[in-house]
Amino acid sequence: QVQLVESGGGLVQAGGSLRLSCAASGRTFSWYVMGWFRQAPGKERELVSAISWSGGNTYYADAVKGRFTMSRDNAKNTVTLQMNSLKLEDTAVYYCAADRTLGGIRIGTDAYDYWGQGTQVTVSS
16 A cells, blocks of 8 residues: 655746655555646646656656656655646646556556545646
8 A cells, every 4th residue: 555645736926836746655666657647627637747666767748848857766755746837727736646557657547546635736827
């Protein structure tokens, strides 16, 4: 079992930056693909970024490429999402998630087994 706790959300002006963190419990954290999802009001939850167990492979949604950077520290059981040049459309609840199936990055919501409670990111004009 893995528990995920996000932090770092908040209110920021367009063009600003935020850094989200996700702290994971459990000895098997380092085996899992980790993902950051977001869900805006009235929209489906979507994968923003994901990272392989080693950190060697990453995925970014087209909407955030070049602005967001995901990283992980397996020794500290944490993943982070550095978000720069934030836009109004980045406003959403952001969720950390873990995929316990060994293998490559999967982008479907159903692929992820453990979820955090979410943290609100609001970008204002």
